[in-house]
Amino acid sequence: MEYNNITSPPEFILIAFSDLPHLQCPLMTAFFLMYLLTIFGNLLIIILIQFDQNLHKPMYFLLSNLSVVDITYTSVTVPKTLTNYFTGTRTISFIGCFMQLYFFVSFASTEFLLLTAMAYDRYVAVCKPLHYPMIMSRTVCFLLSGASWIVGFIDSIFSFSVSFLNFCKSNAINHFSCDLRALLIISCSSTDNIERVIFAECLLIGISSFMLTLISYVYILHTVLKIKSTEGRKKAFSTCTSHITAVTLFYGTMISVYVRPSSVSSLDYDKLFSVLYIAVIPTLNPFIYSLQNKVVTKAFWKLCNKVQTWL
Template identity: 40%
Template sequence: MRLANASVVSELVLVGFSNHPQAELPLFLLLSLVYLTCCFGNKAVVTLVVLDVSLQSPMYFFLCHLALLNVFFSTLVVPKMLFNFLTSSKVISYAFCLAQTYLTLFLECTECFLLAVMALDRYVAICHPLRYLLLLSWPACVALALGAWALGFFASVVPLSCIILPLCGPYVVDYIFCELPILLHLFCADTTLQEAMMAVGGAGTVMVPFLLILLSYLRILLAVMRVDSSEGRKRAFSTCTSHLTVVTIYYGTGLIRYLRPKSLYSAEGDKLISLFYAVINPMLNPFIYSLRNKEVQGAPGRVIGRYRAARKPQAALLRR
């Protein structure tokens, strides 16, 4: 229940799309399908990389981390959203709201660093192909992946862990999940310092990885333009298209959300944009990496073939 004393608030109203009750059932069915597809697609990527030896390379190792991050993020947001579609009591506990706020912030920052690491992988593969496995050895890959997760945590959760202030009514979150910019509007105290910290942290965790991605692709472009054959240039670019597509969707959504003119802002529009990057985008990533990637497309056949080959000697022994 929501109590009169702001310091002991236990529940908040999570509005979501309750302003459009006629859309709740269709959205429940659609987002349930999207969420199941997201979980299946990303887990399938991880499973194939683990089981198929030909996919056990640095690029797919980092892709596994991105896939796991996508599942974590969607699971943090979507089940509560789906539950609220089916109930008349659109509430979220304050403890879970805080957890959702910090964990989504952590995962968003980590994704920025992971995308930068994946751009570095493409840079080394194209610009230094003979030294690729030396520069991106397994210890180096593990260090880069763990570094992305650690940077995401220390750049988001640690600096902003002090942002737990008394709340003022009405205790209403007019959004589809709890996020820091939304939560700041509910605090009673002056949040100027917290907003400044959020802006500085956002610049560091979003713009720095983005600049590293741009620099990596600038070097890739210069290297590819020196390739004599058009077939060689096409092959080099084809290894980058999936990552470029994911980066474009991820950062494009963020730019639309944060840099659009105030005249185009609307609460419902903001919810739809957040719905895209929190639910739709994680579902799309495994398909983006598999649709134009022959190695990933052939992986299920190779895994099934090896499984059948391993079963044949066992079946022969049983017949004896």
């Protein structure tokens, strides 16, 4: 649908996967199931951490924050996508679109920072185990998590600048959410300045978080290699495997969408990879952090026994 006036449209049309009809039904079904698993899995992690005294540690406090972020940033986009699909409306208001964009970018930025805080926690645990209780005190944990949330939300204010663009080319967004790249494509205003701001923000949050995480693991690797026994190395590095997996998945999918040459730019490509970091990764995170973690597994069965006695 063309929108030829200079003023912006009152609402946008989310094409979602209607241009990929053979994928639309299975993807929406997968969205629904993964969203349910995301809510259930991450809520379970939060409940277990609150319920079990053995999980009242800095690592699990930061993990509970990560679970909250996974629930919230998935809830910003997926319910609207499912509602539009089942009702057949496919529309989102102008204000609703940019509120969705702002909160999604905010929660995604917060996840970057929380993953960095968790990398620092693992660095202290492996490299400075004797000083761990003092360095990762309750106050420090609150400061790390609070700073991640505050900086994430402040950093994302730039997303509102996109709302000042004119969208006279079309009001149809070739995505299942108000994606930043998709919005810039349908704008008839000059986007050069905004793209420079976006690039600067990516450097500030994405690249800096990645570099800090990488530095933490360089020190961890250096410390682990100095351990003489093979069993000791395995035990030290096993405390980091879950976090490494989560970081690799999150950064890998984000980079595949937002950090690549324009010559290979494709919104269909973007949409399919966006499914990974919007729906798949928040679903997997509870399993990544619990399946190989004996403390979490033990807490789960303890909670099950407690519930059974209540019933």
